[in-house]
Amino acid sequence: MKVATRSDVSEGEVRVFSADGVGIALANVGGEFYALADVCTHDGGPLGEGALWGEDIECPRHGARFDVKTGRVRALPAVLPVRTYPVQLNGDEVLVDVG
Numbered sequence: 001m002k003v004a005t006r007s008d009v010s011e012g013e014v015r016v017f018s019a020d021g022v023g024i025a026l027a028n029v030g031g032e033f034y035a036l037a038d039v040c041t042h043d044g045g046p047l048g049e050g051a052l053w054g055e056d057i058e059c060p061r062h063g064a065r066f067d068v069k070t071g072r073v074r075a076l077p078a079v080l081p082v083r084t085y086p087v088q089l090n091g092d093e094v095l096v097d098v099g
């Protein structure tokens, strides 16, 4: 489903959207869009309010980092991957499949 338009998220930024009641952290890395659950696997932190470091997103609560492409942990204290969602672009629309 459509969650945003391309211009909603600038390169190097992440913003939070809702898709079917699911909180989505939508990241723009070099013009590519990646969607992750807006919940950190460490302690439920608001991942989408964190910062992007290249292809990593950093949780604002305790600093865990995750790969935005795969959800894999890149830095402690998180140990479990965060869920990712498939993204498709349709013109200016950013579509996310929340399953």
Ligand code: FES
Binding pocket: 040, 041, 042, 043, 044, 045, 059, 060, 061, 062, 063, 064, 077, 078
């Ligand atoms: S809740 Fe995200 S690092 Fe602790």
